[in-house]
Amino acid sequence: MKTRPSFSLSILASALLSAGLTGCSSTGTPAFQSAGNDITVEQQARQIAQQRIIVDTHIDVPYRLHKDWEDVSQATKRGEFDYPRARAGGLNAPFMSIYIPASYERTGGGYQLANQLIDSMEALVGRAPDKFAMAYTTADVQNQFGSQKISLALGMENGTPIGGDLTNLQHFYQRGIRYITLAHSESNHISDSSYDLRRRWQGLSPFGKELVVAMNNIGMMIDISHVSDDAFYQVVGLSKVPVIASHSSLRSYTPGFERNMDDDMLRALAKNGGVVQINFGSSFVTAMANQYGALRKAAAKQAGVADDAAFELAFRKKNPYPFATLDTVLDHIDHVVKLIGIEHVGIGSDYDGVGDSLPIGLKDVASYPNLIQGLLERGYNEQDIDKILSGNLLRVWREVEAFAATQKAQA
Ligand SMILES: [Zn+2]
Numbered sequence: 001m002k003t004r005p006s007f008s009l010s011i012l013a014s015a016l017l018s019a020g021l022t023g024c025s026s027t028g029t030p031a032f033q034s035a036g037n038d039i040t041v042e043q044q045a046r047q048i049a050q051q052r053i054i055v056d057t058h059i060d061v062p063y064r065l066h067k068d069w070e071d072v073s074q075a076t077k078r079g080e081f082d083y084p085r086a087r088a089g090g091l092n093a094p095f096m097s098i099y100i101p102a103s104y105e106r107t108g109g110g111y112q113l114a115n116q117l118i119d120s121m122e123a124l125v126g127r128a129p130d131k132f133a134m135a136y137t138t139a140d141v142q143n144q145f146g147s148q149k150i151s152l153a154l155g156m157e158n159g160t161p162i163g164g165d166l167t168n169l170q171h172f173y174q175r176g177i178r179y180i181t182l183a184h185s186e187s188n189h190i191s192d193s194s195y196d197l198r199r200r201w202q203g204l205s206p207f208g209k210e211l212v213v214a215m216n217n218i219g220m221m222i223d224i225s226h227v228s229d230d231a232f233y234q235v236v237g238l239s240k241v242p243v244i245a246s247h248s249s250l251r252s253y254t255p256g257f258e259r260n261m262d263d264d265m266l267r268a269l270a271k272n273g274g275v276v277q278i279n280f281g282s283s284f285v286t287a288m289a290n291q292y293g294a295l296r297k298a299a300a301k302q303a304g305v306a307d308d309a310a311f312e313l314a315f316r317k318k319n320p321y322p323f324a325t326l327d328t329v330l331d332h333i334d335h336v337v338k339l340i341g342i343e344h345v346g347i348g349s350d351y352d353g354v355g356d357s358l359p360i361g362l363k364d365v366a367s368y369p370n371l372i373q374g375l376l377e378r379g380y381n382e383q384d385i386d387k388i389l390s391g392n393l394l395r396v397w398r399e400v401e402a403f404a405a406t407q408k409a410q411a
């Protein structure tokens with residue numbers, strides 16, 4: 001029994017080979033040990049992207065299609081999102097931005113536009129039910145994970161469609177909106193905006209304060225991206241549940257840019273239990289790209305011409321845009337983790353929302369594996385990466401759902 005015919009070993013070897021289990025047998029490495037250990041960091045990143053839930057809280061597909069329709073259930077030439085690229089990148093649940101330009105606060109029509117944009121996402125699901133499904137709850141995101149379907153969650157960017165009437169909050173909750181960015185680039189009837197020097201409310205309006213409470217009660221996440229610092233502090237003071245910044249980066253890399261969060265705000269966000277979802281746009285992550293727009297505007301003014309698309313093209317030819325890189329975005333994530341911990345950071349790319357300003361290495365929804373590879377190379381383990389990809393956001397969303405359930409039970 002000590003010696004076995006050599007042919008049985010070769011049978012074993014070929015069985016292992018056909019099962020794909022042998023590694024580098026020629027070097028004498030035991031087959032089973034080498035299996036799984038030999039994959040590159042790039043391969044590991046691709047695996048994690050497919051095996052973990054990826055939630056991106058800000059993608060501007062609805063408004064992109066409203067302006068320039070394409071069939072995103074197929075590969076598209078324009079834009080940064082389509083089904084094949086999302087699948088390749090491992091994206092499971094994008095929050096589709098129901099974006100209402102700030103001007104609608106003055107002109108009216110925001111309620112109608114919001115409903116049209118929601119209709120367009122339902123139409124997409126209706127046309128391609130094998131590829132997309134709506135997601136109204138954290139359970140929907142979990143349950144649809146592992147199928148071929150991408151879960152479409154809805155966030156409303158700019159509270160203008162609420163129109164000062166809480167019955168509209170109820171309406172948009174029923175239509176599936178699960179977060180509202182209180183204001184956009186101009187102050188509105190709810191809140192002051194970081195981009196708007198007129199500080200009409202010194203933070204939130206009286207209705208805005210009511211709205212925060214009502215959003216808590218109904219189970220709608222509060223998004224503090226875009227609002228002024230005063231409004232942010234008033235929101236975290238009032239909210240009984242954690243809040244999100246759906247697509248903001250850090251002010252320490254873009255000094256003076258109120259649209260991003262400073263370190264004190266991050267500490268207040270951590271105390272609230274909330275999460276900042278890092279915006280990838282170059283102008284959000286580096287000071288150079290951040291100042292580029294102001295330089296272009298100044299050049300247009302000096303030349304006495306409009307700062308339009310044609311001028312931008314000409315300006316870019318003379319002054320190449322200073323694209324950020326994947327590493328800069330990783331620096332922002334690192335900064336949050338070092339300052340307030342791994343529980344409070346996620347991703348809100350702003351794909352289809354920031355034009356041709358995306359960092360090298362993060363150009364579209366196929367790029368999440370690059371981000372994961374970068375995190376692995378910086379020493380993050382898979383559990384930590386999972387928190388960044390979706391765990392933190394889903395935790396906040398679950399808390400918001402749970403609080404609303406207790407309010408309904410009491411009613
Ligand atoms: Zn935005």
